[in-house]
Amino acid sequence: MNYKRVLVTGGCGFIGSHFIKYLLKKYKNISVVNVDILNYAANPENVREAARDKRYRFYKADISDYGTMAAIMKKHRI
Numbered sequence: 001m002n003y004k005r006v007l008v009t010g011g012c013g014f015i016g017s018h019f020i021k022y023l024l025k026k027y028k029n030i031s032v033v034n035v036d037i038l039n040y041a042a043n044p045e046n047v048r049e050a051a052r053d054k055r056y057r058f059y060k061a062d063i064s065d066y067g068t069m070a071a072i073m074k075k076h077r078i
């Protein structure tokens with residue numbers, strides 16, 4: 001598998017945080033960008049371990065914000 005950059009939205013929630021842990025553990029040749037608005041359902045503790053991984057980046061943003069999402073995707077070449 002070639003190197004991949006993966007965008008996960010809602011990654012501080014229940015499903016997203018487990019998905020991020022799974023991706024980082026299973027695939028060494030990926031990086032993960034997590035975009036989460038951090039609403040009531042988010043728990044940053046869920047990704048505390050991932051945050052120590054150099055392959056992980058977090059952005060607090062709303063995925064309905066087109067400009068911000070486009071900038072994040074361009075910056076990380078997702």
Ligand SMILES: NC(=O)c1ccc[n+]([C@@H]2O[C@H](COP(=O)([O-])OP(=O)(O)OC[C@H]3O[C@@H](n4cnc5c(N)ncnc54)[C@H](O)[C@@H]3O)[C@@H](O)[C@H]2O)c1
Nearest residue numbers: 010012013014015016035036037038039041042061062063
């Ligand atoms: N312990 C448990 O078993 C447990 C705990 C929580 C949830 N659940 C279940 O998991 C399912 C839901 O999980 P989920 O991960 O889909 O939802 P979630 O509600 O757990 O997380 C959603 C995440 O998306 C983020 N988000 C919401 N709107 C956003 C936006 N516009 N832009 C960016 N980020 C945004 C939130 O901040 C949150 O971190 C449900 O079935 C629920 O019952 C189970």
